[in-house]
């Protein structure tokens with residue numbers, strides 16, 4: 001027994017201009033918090049590599065992938081992403097995709113695994129959007145299918161924003177079931193059709209939110225019977241999130257993740273988790289909020305002696 005595997009690379013943190021609204025330091029701070037609080041030991045931390053560009057191009061067009069990687073994307077396409085291009089950001093983007101792929105593979109062998117980044121679900125094949133450049137969830141899912149590691153995958157997306165890119169990418173792929181539960185009035189304005197969408201009213205709090213998750217997940221698992229669940233555990237459903245518009249507390253967030261993990265593992269479905277969105281100027285609070293996923297995962301991992 002080696003304990004819950006988590007995935008992190010120092011390259012997850014790329015320098016951004018001072019006061020940029022994307023909370024880049026959170027990824028390194030999250031890894032540090034998990035180790036310092038004893039949620040994981042350093043030997044439970046796996047370091048991913050960047051995937052071959054060909055894997056990225058199983059989801060993204062050659063033109064877009066190549067233009068982004070070489071820094072030749074036009075200004076309008078750059079603005080839609082919302083993160084200023086740099087060679088470090090390219091490395092970060094590719095390494096985080098590699099991280100989600102590694103997390104998915106670790107989940108298949110260990111039952112649960114958690115990335116300390118990931119969930120870039122607004123990226124489409126030909127363009128990036130909303131801080132998302134390459135769609136890590138889609139790339140990991142496609143790779144597992146192509147390499148015969150899985151035949152059915154459930155993408156269970158609880159980030160407060162709709163998983164529009166993922167929904168569109170797999171709109172004609174019966175082997176991937178996309179589920180998105182999100183705040184209806186939030187970004188993106190133009191929603192796509194997931195296999196199942198659950199739009200929520202602004203301001204929803206713990207009890208109502210948890211009852212929705214409890215109503216959908218067990219049925220979904222027994223219908224889809226996935227070989228792997230890819231879980232986007234966006235923390236931007238939190239009441240203090242700057243972009244979220246929902247009202248979960250830390251307790252609600254922990255209960256949500258605990259329920260999702262427990263339900264999957266109890267029914268024998270491996271689950272790979274990414275942290276998704278989370279936006280707060282109070283970095284300490286934000287990092288703690290994201291760590292609730294890994295705390296819940298460590299607890300479930302212990303409980304089931306995986």
Ligand SMILES: [Zn+2]
Pocket residue numbers: 159160161234236276277278
């Ligand atoms: Zn989000």
